[in-house]
Amino acid sequence: DIQMTQSPSTLSASVGDRVTITCRASQSITTWLAWYQQKPGKAPNLLIYKASSLESGVPSRFSGSGSGTDFTLTISSLQPDDFATYYCQQYNSYPYSFGQGTKLEIK
Amino acid sequence: EVQLVESGGGLVQPGGSLRLSCAASGFTFSSYVMNWVRQAPGKGLEWVSAITGSGDGTYYADSVKGRFTISRDNSKNTVYLQMNSLRAEDTAVYYCAKRGSGSLSSYFQHWGQGTLVTASS
Numbered sequence: 001d002i003q004m005t006q007s008p009s010t011l012s013a014s015v016g017d018r019v020t021i022t023c024r025a026s027q028s029i030t031t032w033l034a035w036y037q038q039k040p041g042k043a044p045n046l047l048i049y050k051a052s053s054l055e056s057g058v059p060s061r062f063s064g065s066g067s068g069t070d071f072t073l074t075i076s077s078l079q080p081d082d083f084a085t086y087y088c089q090q091y092n093s094y095p096y097s098f099g100q101g102t103k104l105e106i107k
Numbered sequence: 108e109v110q111l112v113e114s115g116g117g118l119v120q121p122g123g124s125l126r127l128s129c130a131a132s133g134f135t136f137s138s139y140v141m142n143w144v145r146q147a148p149g150k151g152l153e154w155v156s157a158i159t160g161s162g163d164g165t166y167y168a169d170s171v172k173g174r175f176t177i178s179r180d181n182s183k184n185t186v187y188l189q190m191n192s193l194r195a196e197d198t199a200v201y202y203c204a205k206r207g208s209g210s211l212s213s214y215f216q217h218w219g220q221g222t223l224v225t226a227s228s
Contacts, residue, residue, distance in 0.1 A: 001169075034214035036152075043202055043218035044152065055216070087152055091213040094166045096142075096154040 002026050002090050006099030012107040017078045021102045023071045023088035032092040035064055035073045038101075039084045047086075048073065078104075109133040109217045111203045116222030119193055123226070127188040129203030129219055137161070137181040140206045142215060143188050145199035145224075155201070158186060171197075193226040200224075 003026040013019050023033065031051035036044035046055045048064035051071055061076040075082055083106050088099040115127040129141070143155040156177040157166045165177050176189040186203060200223050204215035 032211075032213070036215075038152075043221055044215070045218075046207075046214060046216050049207060049212070049214040049216075089152070089154075089214065094157065095168050096157075096213075098152040098154065101151045 001095055002029060002092065002097055004088055004090055004097050004099040006086075006088055006102050008102060009100065010103045010105060012105045013078055014107045015078050015080060019075050019078060019104065021073045021086055021088075021104075023066075023073070023099050025069045025071075025090055025092075028068045029090045029092035031067050032090060033064075033066070033071050034089045034091060035062075036087045036089065037082075037084045038087065044087065109205060111205060111217060111219035113201065113203050113219045113222040116201065116224045118225045118227065120228050121193060121195055121226050123193050124189070124191045125193065125224060127190065127201055127203075127222060127224070129186045129188075131184045131186070131203075131205070134205070136184040140213065141177075141179060141186040142204045142206070143177065143186075144202045144204050144215065144218075145197075146202070146221075147196070147199040150199075153199075156188065190224070193224075195226050197226050198224060 005024045007022045033051045035048040038044040052064045063074050085101045085103045087101050110132045112130045119125050142157045158177045162179050174192045179186045200221040202221045203219040205217040207216040
């Protein structure tokens with residue numbers, strides 16, 4: 001089974017900051033990686049798929065990169081609506097797996 | 108517009124059973140793999156199970172294998188999760204999720220609102 005490890009677990013930042021979240025897979029998943037944003041009490045929302053493809057309707061300040069085992073999600077200039085929890089997910093093979101999440105907090 | 112509406116959650120004693128339903132609309136249901144994903148209170152996301160569009164292929168997380176069964180009724184545009192031998196650690200919000208379009212789009216593009224399952228005495 002493929003294990004996904006995100007870092008950091010918590011990130012404190014300010015509006016306007018550039019932030020990066022890292023996700024590492026325990027084996028190569030080529031680019032079969034997605035990123036989701038989740039707000040309290042709500043279902044997750046797809047941001048990025050295939051490691052770097054932006055989902056329709058998602059602001060361009062979100063971007064993804066990486067391949068193989070190492071991936072990043074970058075928010076170029078944090079907005080108040082971006083404070084949430086972010087998850088990576090591999091869909092290279094079953095059982096699909098998620099990272100443990102990164103909570104982005106207001107500094 | 109894609110809509111996924113889960114139902115069937117509730118309080119059940121450990122060892123008991125529950126069947127969740129997810130009613131889908133806004134897309135050609137029989138063409139898509141459907142998934143269940145859960146989230147324990149205050150915890151992260153865990154993929155639970157998937158079923159192919161025709162229903163002839165099913166996949167499970169090790170944590171539920173042998174206890175949960177996924178199925179679908181394409182005439183009713185509904186996917187089900189039969190949960191038996193429930194444990195306290197199965198307590199979670201259960202989400203129904205639809206994959207993206209295209210043959211290599213197995214990410215979760217659409218999600219339901221979730222239904223809460225509580226296994227407790």
